[in-house]
Amino acid sequence: xxxxxxxxxxxxxxxxxxxxxxxxxxxxxxxxxxxxxxxxxxxxxxxxxxxxxxxxxxxxxxxxxxxxxxxxxxxxxxxxxxxxxxxxxxxxxxxxxxxxxxxxxxxxxxxxxxxxxxxxxxxxxxxxxxxxxxxxxxxxxxxxxxxxxxxxxxxxxxxxxxxxxxxxxxxxxxxxxxxxxxxxxxxxxxxxxxxxxxxxxxxxxxxxxxxxxxxxxxxxxxxxxxxxxxxxxxxxxxxxxxxxxxxxxxxxxxxxxxxxxxxxxxxxxxxxxxxxxxxxxxxxxxxxxxxxxxxxxxxxxxxxxxxxxxxxxxxxxxxxxxxxxxxxxxxxxxxxxxxxxxxxxxxxxxxxxxxxxxxxxxxxxxxxxxxxxxxxxxxxxxxxxxxxxxxxxxxxxxxxxxxxxxxxxxxxxxxxxxxxxxxxxxxxxxxxxxxxxxxxxxxxxxxxxxxxxxxxxxxxxxxxxxxxxxxxxxxxxxxxxxxxxxxxxxxxxxxxxxxxxxxxxxxxxxxxxxxxxxxxxxxxxx
Amino acid sequence: xxxxxxxxxxxxxxxxxxxxxxxxxxxxxxxxxxxxxxxxxxxxxxxxxxxxxxxxxxxxxxxxxxxxxxxxxxxxxxxxxxxxxxxxxxxxxxxxxxxxxxxxxxxxxxxxxxxxxxxxxxxxxxxxxxxxxxxxxxxxxxxxxxxxxxxxxxxxxxxxxxxxxxxxxxxxxxxxxxxxxxxxxxxxxxxxxxxxxxxxxxxxxxxxxxxxxxxxxxxxxxxxxxxxxxxxxxxxxxxxxxxxxxxxxxxxxxxxxxxxxxxxxxxxxxxxxxxxxxxxxxxxxxxxxxxxxxxxxxxxxxxxxxxxxxxxxxxxxxxxxxxxxxxxxxxxxxxxxxxxxxxxxxxxxxxxxxx
Numbered sequence: 001x002x003x004x005x006x007x008x009x010x011x012x013x014x015x016x017x018x019x020x021x022x023x024x025x026x027x028x029x030x031x032x033x034x035x036x037x038x039x040x041x042x043x044x045x046x047x048x049x050x051x052x053x054x055x056x057x058x059x060x061x062x063x064x065x066x067x068x069x070x071x072x073x074x075x076x077x078x079x080x081x082x083x084x085x086x087x088x089x090x091x092x093x094x095x096x097x098x099x100x101x102x103x104x105x106x107x108x109x110x111x112x113x114x115x116x117x118x119x120x121x122x123x124x125x126x127x128x129x130x131x132x133x134x135x136x137x138x139x140x141x142x143x144x145x146x147x148x149x150x151x152x153x154x155x156x157x158x159x160x161x162x163x164x165x166x167x168x169x170x171x172x173x174x175x176x177x178x179x180x181x182x183x184x185x186x187x188x189x190x191x192x193x194x195x196x197x198x199x200x201x202x203x204x205x206x207x208x209x210x211x212x213x214x215x216x217x218x219x220x221x222x223x224x225x226x227x228x229x230x231x232x233x234x235x236x237x238x239x240x241x242x243x244x245x246x247x248x249x250x251x252x253x254x255x256x257x258x259x260x261x262x263x264x265x266x267x268x269x270x271x272x273x274x275x276x277x278x279x280x281x282x283x284x285x286x287x288x289x290x291x292x293x294x295x296x297x298x299x300x301x302x303x304x305x306x307x308x309x310x311x312x313x314x315x316x317x318x319x320x321x322x323x324x325x326x327x328x329x330x331x332x333x334x335x336x337x338x339x340x341x342x343x344x345x346x347x348x349x350x351x352x353x354x355x356x357x358x359x360x361x362x363x364x365x366x367x368x369x370x371x372x373x374x375x376x377x378x379x380x381x382x383x384x385x386x387x388x389x390x391x392x393x394x395x396x397x398x399x400x401x402x403x404x405x406x407x408x409x410x411x412x413x414x415x416x417x418x419x420x421x422x423x424x425x426x427x428x429x430x431x432x433x434x435x436x437x438x439x440x441x442x443x444x445x446x447x448x449x450x451x452x453x454x455x456x457x458x459x460x461x462x463x464x465x466x467x468x469x470x471x472x473x474x475x476x477x478x479x480x481x482x483x484x485x486x487x488x489x490x491x492x493x494x495x496x497x498x499x500x501x502x503x504x505x506x507x508x509x510x511x512x513x514x515x516x517x518x519x520x521x522x523x524x525x526x
Numbered sequence: 527x528x529x530x531x532x533x534x535x536x537x538x539x540x541x542x543x544x545x546x547x548x549x550x551x552x553x554x555x556x557x558x559x560x561x562x563x564x565x566x567x568x569x570x571x572x573x574x575x576x577x578x579x580x581x582x583x584x585x586x587x588x589x590x591x592x593x594x595x596x597x598x599x600x601x602x603x604x605x606x607x608x609x610x611x612x613x614x615x616x617x618x619x620x621x622x623x624x625x626x627x628x629x630x631x632x633x634x635x636x637x638x639x640x641x642x643x644x645x646x647x648x649x650x651x652x653x654x655x656x657x658x659x660x661x662x663x664x665x666x667x668x669x670x671x672x673x674x675x676x677x678x679x680x681x682x683x684x685x686x687x688x689x690x691x692x693x694x695x696x697x698x699x700x701x702x703x704x705x706x707x708x709x710x711x712x713x714x715x716x717x718x719x720x721x722x723x724x725x726x727x728x729x730x731x732x733x734x735x736x737x738x739x740x741x742x743x744x745x746x747x748x749x750x751x752x753x754x755x756x757x758x759x760x761x762x763x764x765x766x767x768x769x770x771x772x773x774x775x776x777x778x779x780x781x782x783x784x785x786x787x788x789x790x791x792x793x794x795x796x797x798x799x800x801x802x803x804x805x806x807x808x809x810x811x812x813x814x815x816x817x818x819x820x821x822x823x824x825x826x827x828x829x830x831x832x833x834x835x836x837x838x839x840x841x842x843x844x845x846x847x848x849x850x851x852x853x854x855x856x857x858x859x860x861x862x863x864x865x866x867x868x869x870x871x872x873x874x875x876x877x878x879x880x881x
Contacts, residue, residue, distance in 0.1 A: 005761070005785060026723065026791030027761045033692035177760035181859070182852035182879050188860040190850040190877040196860060201873050214868045219843070223866075223873025229847040238847050238874075240837050242830075244862055245851030246878050267833050273806055284830055285811035285818060290801045291757040292767055292774050296855025298755045300762025300785065308855055311752035311767040312774055315801075316808020317823065321851075321858040325865050327823075331831040334869045336861065344857040367784050421721060424758040424793055427853070430800035433668040433739060434793065437722070 003136065003172030004302045004369065004381040009035050011170040013128065013135035016052055017045040017156070018067065018142020018514075023421040025140075025176050025301075032138075041132065043125050045070060046142065047416065048444075048486060049479045058125050061481065064414050064515045065146055065403035066115040071155040072400070073111030074126040075162055076103045083130035085164030092388070093161050095395040102397025114400060130163045134170040141178060141418065145513040149505035151398040161393045167384040177301040179425070184299030187355065187370070188348055192223030197352035213351055216334065225509040226252065227502070230261030240267040244321055245288065247276040247426045253511035254467050254502030255495055271324060274430055277492055287318040294320040295341045297363065299370070303380070305358055306367040403515035404503030407483065411465060411517035413449075414484040415499055418513075423490035441494035442475040444486040445520070450476045453522050460523040463487070465516050468498030471523045485518060535601035550592040550603055551579055561605055562614065562643050564731050565680035566593040569787070570689055573681050577617045578643065582607045589613050615647050623654035624703075625732075626675050634733035636746035640678060641732075656703065667716040669738055669796045670727055677734035679705055683726035690789060695720045724795040728779040728788045737776050739799060744770035753780050756794040757853060761785060763794050774801050834870065843871035850877045 008014065009031045022029035029052070036042055036055055044056040045067070053059040062070050078084050079100060089096055108119045129135050137160055143152045156173055165171040177183045189196035199206045202220045211218050224232060226248065232238040234257075241262075252258045262268060262281045270282035279285055293315065296308040314320065319327075322344060326336035338344050342360040349355050357372040357379075368379040384393075407414055422428070422438035429435055443461055455461060461474050463485060472487065472494045480486045489496040501516040534543045535553060542557045549572075554561050565576035574594035581592045584602040589610060592603075604610060621640060629635050644650075661674040684696045684707060695718050699708040709718035727735045751766035764783035768776045777795050779788035810826035811818040821829075837845050848870070850862040859877070866875040 025759050025761050026721075026793075027763050027786045027789055030691055030789060034690070037692065179760060179852035179878065180755070180757050180762065181855065182760060182877075184856040185850055185852045185854070185859040185877050186879050188856045189863040190852075190859040190875060191863075191879070192873050192876050195867075196863070210867070214864065216868045217871075218867055219872050221873060223875055224847055226849065226876045226878075229849075229874065229876070232847075237845065239841050239845040240834060241846070242834075242848040242866075244849060244858070245854045246849050248849070248878075251878065267837065269830050273800075274803070275805070275807055279807075283813050283833075284826055285807060286826060286830075287807045287809060287811075290806075291754065291855075292798070292801045294855065296857045298757075298762060299856060300755075301760035302762075304762055304785070305856070306755045306762055306764065306784075307753075309752050309754045311750075311754065311769050312772050312801075315806055317810070318806070318808045319823075321854050322861045324827075325858070325861045328827050328830055329861075329865050329869050331827055332835055332869050334865075336865075338861070341855065341857040344860055348856065348860050422792060424797070425853075427757075427800055428793060428797050430803040430805060431793075431797040432799055432803070433796045436668040437792075 001172065001174040001176070001302045002166060002383045003170070003174055005031055006381070007170045007172060008032060008136060008138065008174065011035055011040055011134050011136040013041045013043070013132040015043045015045075015129050015135065015137045017137065017139045019138055019140035019176055020046070020048070020050045020052065020142075020418065021138070021140075021176065022051040024178070024419045026421060028176060041128060043129060047481055047484065058121060058128065060115075060117050060121055060125060062115040062117055064416055064484070065148070065406075066400070067143060067146070067152045068148060068155055068398055069106055069111050069114040069400045070117065071159055072103045072106035072398075073108055073115070073122050074129070075099070075159055076106045076111070077108060077123055077126035078130045078162060079103060081127070083127065084162045088164030088166075089162065092167070093393040093395060099158055099162070099395035099397045102399060129159075135163070135165050136170065136172050136174060137165070138174040138176055140176045142514060144175070144505070144508070144510055146515065147404045147503050147505055147512050148398075148401050149510050150507040151401070154396050155398050157393070158395055158397075161395065166393075167382070167386065169382065172382070175301075178419075180300070181298040183301060183303060184297065184305070187299055188352065192225055195351070196348055197354050210351065227504055227509050227511070230258055233261040233264045236264065239265060240269075241265055242269045242271070243278060244271040244325075247272070247278045249277040249281070250426050250492060250495055250497060251489060253497055253500040253513055255498040256468055257502050271321060273318075273427075276426065277495070286324050287316065288324065289314040289318045289320045293318070294322075296322075297341075297345065303369045304367045305355070305363060305370065307360070307363050404512055405466075405501050405515065405517045407517045411519050412483070413518045413520055415463065415465065415516040415518040416484060416486050416514050417489055417496055417500060418486070420488045420490065423488065426490060426492070429491060440473045441488060441491040441496070443472045444475050444477050444480045446478055446480050446482045446484070447476050448482050449520070450474070453520065455522050462521050462523040463499060463518050464520075465499040465501070465518045467501070470494050470496060470498060485520060533597055533599045533601075535597045535599070535603060537603045538605055544597055546597075548597050550581060550583070550590075550595045550597050550601070553597045554592065554603070554605060559605055561592050562646070563593060564639055564643075564678060565682060567682050567685070567729055570682060570685040570729075573685070576678070576680050578614055580610060580613050580617075581605045582610050611647070614643075615649055618644055618647055618649040619652040619654060621678050622649060622652040623656055624658050625678075626658070632676070632733045633736050633741045638733060639731035659704075661706075664714050665738060666714055667722065667738075669722045669792065670715060670724060671736045671738045671741065672715065673734055673736070674706060676732045677707055678732055679707065680731060681707070682729040682731065683707060683735060686725045686729045691723055691725050693719065693721065693723075696726065722792040722796065723790060724792070725789050737778070737796070739796070740768065740776040743775035744768070749775065751778065751780070753782070756790070758793045758797070763790055765790055765794060767798070774798065838870065844874070846870050846872070847874035847876075850875060852878045
């Protein structure tokens with residue numbers, strides 16, 4: 001996030017796109033509702049009529065995968081009507097001409113046709129966002145989980161730069177990070193192209209720095225992303241995998257492909273709390289301790305580093321992940337003798353400029369938002385104040401590309417997926433309270449679609465894509481559009497990701513969880 | 527903004543200067559004096575209904591509630607005068623007239639404001655012998671128990687649900703002595719629009735609203751509270767894990783939480799019971815002939831070490847990949863990527879950020 005939650009509480013406009021905070025980020029949803037009660041306007045772009053869509057001043061129910069034309073259409077209107085921030089664009093950005101050229105080709109009438117949104121709503125949204133001084137954008141996986149995920153994000157940045165909604169309080173471009181520590185896992189180098197602190201592995205001076213710090217020769221070659229690892233496992237070049245705290249078989253797209261990958265491995269080690277679907281395929285299972293059993297830090301969506309504190313001893317013989325990895329490393333001939341997570345954090349801070357000023361002693365008093373380069377630095381609640389990291393912000397026009405798979409005669413329905421309030425990925429199925437309250441997957445289907453196949457609420461639905469099929473209980477609701485099925489991926493008895501498409505954004509290799517084509521039929525037990 | 531002027535008032539003989547608009551209760555707090563209150567909550571709108579915070583103010587002929595009275599220049603306030611103490615005692619007697627007085631078995635024992643004030647003012651019994659309400663206990667949802675016999679109608683649950691959570695699930699119904707906090711049409715929470723965030727439980731001063739799974743698991747003084755960060759979504763709420771005898775018995779709010787204050791969602795407040803789920807695997811396992819067999823750490827790590835070293839030798843450094851986790855700590859992710867880069871010898875490290 002460029003800004004902080006506090007700014008969202010005080011903004012005058014929230015443009016929420018591809019995000020369902022009252023379920024996926026509930027406490028942020030509470031803060032947004034507070035802003036709305038205090039008079040902030042709300043624009044929601046979402047194919048589903050979410051709770052926030054109910055509260056919105058303008059709801060833009062776009063067709064799945066049409067975010068780029070929607071935003072291009074909005075920018076087209078803003079440019080045509082002269083509503084852009086000339087001063088910001090002049091001083092802080094470059095390459096406006098290219099953007100102008102791109103969005104010129106997206107007049108409102110054409111955009112209405114592609115997105116399914118009425119022309120009048122496009123005008124209203126464009127005028128409201130551009131003319132509100134303190135306007136912010138928040139987005140989530142509804143933007144990134146598309147084959148055009150990167151372009152979607154670029155276009156959101158285009159819109160915010162064009163209207164000067166960056167680099168100060170109460171505005172900003174705010175990707176709401178999904179999991180508790182997805183921000184931190186990226187920050188400390190859990191990615192194939194960067195060392196901790198987003199320092200590129202292929203830059204010789206950086207490689208040298210880490211080689212020196214770790215006392216061992218390092219590779220400057222880009223590593224593999226998750227989908228590439230499974231592809232190469234099937235091809236036979238990846239032979240072994242070590243998976244910590246993840247269940248890709250339930251949570252990655254095109255589960256059958258993932259399963260083929262895992263089954264092709266010669267040796268699989270899984271380190272987790274439970275016998276997950278992925279763990280069942282492992283050769284060795286290493287029992288890890290839960291967050292309650294260890295010290296450490298998580299970094300939240302607003303780059304805030306916060307303490308995790310050990311409340312109980314490790315259960316049974318389980319051990320904290322850091323301890324298991326360290327012991328394995330030492331056995332393999334590379335000594336790791338950390339006595340406590342605070343020692344690991346000291347090493348992170350030494351090698352990671354954005355974390356350099358943070359330590360456990362400071363965190364004991366107060367959490368800190370990175371970049372925090374020195375011990376006396378107060379942390380950074382707002383990014384890009386005065387200048388962008390790279391200097392001037394560069395506009396880059398992007399064009400519409402449809403999703404990799406769209407409904408056709410054989411698979412006539414859209415399938416879109418996401419998270420629910422009562423569950424979180426695959427851990428909460430082990431919460432007795434939450435599973436008692438919300439035991440089953442309930443696929444959302446529009447009443448008219450249900451009626452067409454004579455589906456009543458007690459019935460089960462069989463959903464089939466080119467990759468697999470699942471049988472699920474249902475919720476008949478007009479919160480989804482006709483022709484769309486919406487499902488979550490929390491339940492192992494309804495493994496939704498056997499349906500999703502293993503098509504990826506070419507840059508981030510994020511899967512297109514938000515759009516697949518499926519067919520449906522009433523399930524009849526044999 | 528118009529510059530606010532200050533006013534000076536005297537509370538219990540102590541002079542104090544506060545910005546105009548400050549209430550008497552806030553001024554007293556600033557002067558280091560604590561005034562009892564049941565319905566007052568600094569985060570919520572002022573109800574002025576519990577009458578516990580009454581004070582005596584020179585020139586006023588009744589006892590005003592300090593939470594809703596604005597301090598004025600020259601005001602002279604008594605917070606502990608005889609009429610004030612008498613009034614508070616009677617207020618407590620009125621509350622106790624319709625309260626079960628089963629503190630010995632109440633989960634809120636030691637942490638209940640009504641109990642605290644009854645003790646402080648030594649109100650042991652009540653002269654008001656009205657028939658006590660006997661409402662059925664509502665415990666048909668997995669999260670919250672509502673015992674309306676213990677409700678004192680302070681209305682904090684109503685206000686927090688409306689003003690903070692924006693849900694408006696609760697409201698007063700019925701009249702007079704029968705006034706009761708209910709959902710629309712007085713149905714159980716599970717049949718209402720409630721999403722079980724539990725903010726009502728967090729603000730309830732008595733045992734009327736309780737975390738269901740914590741009942742009977744430990745009294746307030748037996749429980750250790752450990753502040754930590756929620757393991758679910760990226761908002762990063764803080765809360766207290768409640769620990770007794772080495773076991774996490776539940777979660778309560780920690781008002782010092784920077785991101786979320788006392789507010790949580792259903793998962794954070796009620797969903798961490800997975801920690802002690804019986805299906806937790808707590809021993810290393812090695813698969814032998816297709817079946818997992820329990821092993822020692824020594825055996826398991828020895829096998830993994832030998833196997834990875836052999837694969838490196840046979841197929842090269844590039845033949846192994848690893849996934850770290852967005853659910854694990856920064857320290858663990860760091861150690862995992864260091865392991866891959868420094869020990870395995872490649873950059874094949876990724877995690878669920880892209881999935």
